[in-house]
Amino acid sequence: MNALDAITSPLAFKILGLAIAALVLLSLAGSLVGSLLRSRRAARRARHELEEFRARIELARAAAEKQREQAALSWQGYRKFEVRRRQVENLCGDICSFYLYPHDRRPLPEFLPGQFLTFRLDVPGQRKPITRCYSLSAAYEREFYRVSIKRIAGRTVDGHEQPPGVASNFFHDHVKEGDILDVKAPAGKFVLDVHRGYPVVLIGGGVGITPVLSMFETLARAQPNRPALLFYGVRSSDEVVLGSHLVELAQGSAGRKVFFCYSKPNERDQGYIARTQQAVQAAIQGAAPWPEVYHLGSRVTGDLVKGFLPGESAVDTHHFYICGPGPMLLSLTSSLQEWGVPEGHVHYEAFGPSTVKRAAKTSQRMPVQSFQVSFSRSGKTAVWTPESESLLDLAEQEGVDVDSGCRAGDCHSCKVAIKSGEVSYLKDPPEAPEAGSALLCVAVPKGDLVIDA
Known part of the structure; x- marks a missing residue:
């Protein structure tokens, strides 16, 4: 059999067919x-997408359930609270914390760090109850709220004599453990978003530390790895509120630091400042980690804050929360x-009426x-x-x-109905009143005005 016959034989065709079939099968x-x-x-x-969808549904359900629970715990108008504890918080004795427990013993709703409480106070010598707002100064606790109040002494501001603070002196001189106070539910828009992870710079001047302290403590509990720098401006360590507690909150996280800034440091503060300088030098030389707590002989200024930010990009990535006296607030902003x-990264709370009035003098809205x-x-x-x-003035x-x-547009105690005319605002209130109020x-008038007062 020659080669051609072999190739064209029936057996060869069968083998070829089997090979083709095998290839097709393969x-x-x-x-x-x-x-x-x-x-x-x-x-x-x-399955993964379904599990994610179910997880989102469960999160939404849990959030809705929590919202219902919190709504059930909240209240309208005033609620009775008992002062179970009062504690002087600084060496100079002008700031005192009051621990408030609900008189009805029901659990308290959560609040957002930075919010305040509104009090109705029966002050001796006043014709009627007075209303004042004070920031919550601690992270949320289910059993009690805490406010830390500075005694406001008489002083001269911009050449004008200001009398002592009626409400603050009432708290310091008359409110004692066991007293019952009328309190509204937490409110306010100067708040930290604890569901986001962006780094923050918290700045408190004087008693303006109180809402900032609530934010810092909440971060330490709920988001311990979230970067947070806290700058606390005081004249000296005699004025520092809860200093040891702030130090504790700064420890254990490389991204959480506290800066005590003394504009008039005393002898004790000079020692703190010297030790900070030594610690910084050791860190620069690689002999020690960077400190978590700093003591600085300076006011809180923009240049000071910027010097401790982690690079130029921090200007775009960080959010800034500021509460303090007018000059500091205006300088930093x-x-x-x-x-x-x-603009959306800068959050601040006007610290009392002096800040609003100072802004009013230069406001283009006047x-x-x-x-x-x-x-x-x-x-x-x-x-x-x-x-x-x-118009209140x-x-x-x-x-x-x-x-x-509050005299700063926060508490809505001074809300009145407008019968005719319009008003504009020297500063935008955190929450605008309903139309017609x-x-x-x-507020200032935009023209002739008739109001229900």
Whole structure:
């Protein structure tokens, strides 16, 4: 048999056919295996997506349930609280903490770090109860709330004599353990978002540390690895509130640091400052880790804060929370603006009426002409001028009885109905009142005005 006959023989055709069939079967098997593998991957992906969907549903359900629980725990109007404990918090004795337990013994709703409580106080010598707002100064506890209040002595501000603080002195001199106080539920928009992870810079000046302390303590508990720098401005360590507690909160996390900034350091502070300098030098030389706590002989300034930020990019990534006296607040917000910090990354709380008035003097929102303001309920009419400042100031100058509390647009105690006319605001209140109403403490008229007061 020659080669051609061998190739064209029936046996050869059978072998060739079998080979082709085998190749087809192998190809089909490969396709089948590939299809099975793809199906399995698709099934795994579908199961994973289903599990994620179920997890999201469960999270949403848990969040809704928690929201319902918190709503059930909250309250409208005033609730009775008992002062179970009061504690002087600094060496100079001008800041005292009050621990408030619900008189009905029901659990307390959670609050957002940075919020405040509104008190209605029966102060001896006052014609009617007065309203004041004080920041919560601790992380949430289910059993009690804590506020830390500074005694406001009489002083001179911008050449004007200011009397002692009525409410703060009442707390220090008259409120004792066992007393019952009327308190509204936590409120306020100067709050830290504990569901986000962006790094934060917290700045407190004087008693402005109180909401910032609540934020820092909450971070230490709920987000211990979230980067947070706290700058605390005081004249000396005699004024520092809960200093040892702040040191404890800073420990155990490389990203959480505390800076005590003394504008008028005493002899003890000079020792703290010297030890900080030694610790920094050791860290620079690689002989020790960077400190978690710093003592600095300086006011809290923009340059000081920027010097401790981790690189130029921090200006874009960090959020800044500031609470303190007017000059510090205005200086720091100006610095942040100059650095190009996004507006949405700067959060601050006006610290008392002096800050609002100081801002009003330079505000482009302040009208330049005079308007007639009628207080319909009291039957009085007055002329508002830029020197009158807010409508609340004008009402008080004219002897019109208007409730007030924070004098910064936060507590809504001074809200009244507008019967005709319009107002504008020297600073935007954290929460605008409903249409047809005005917050007199930060409002000025846009024209002739009639209000229900």
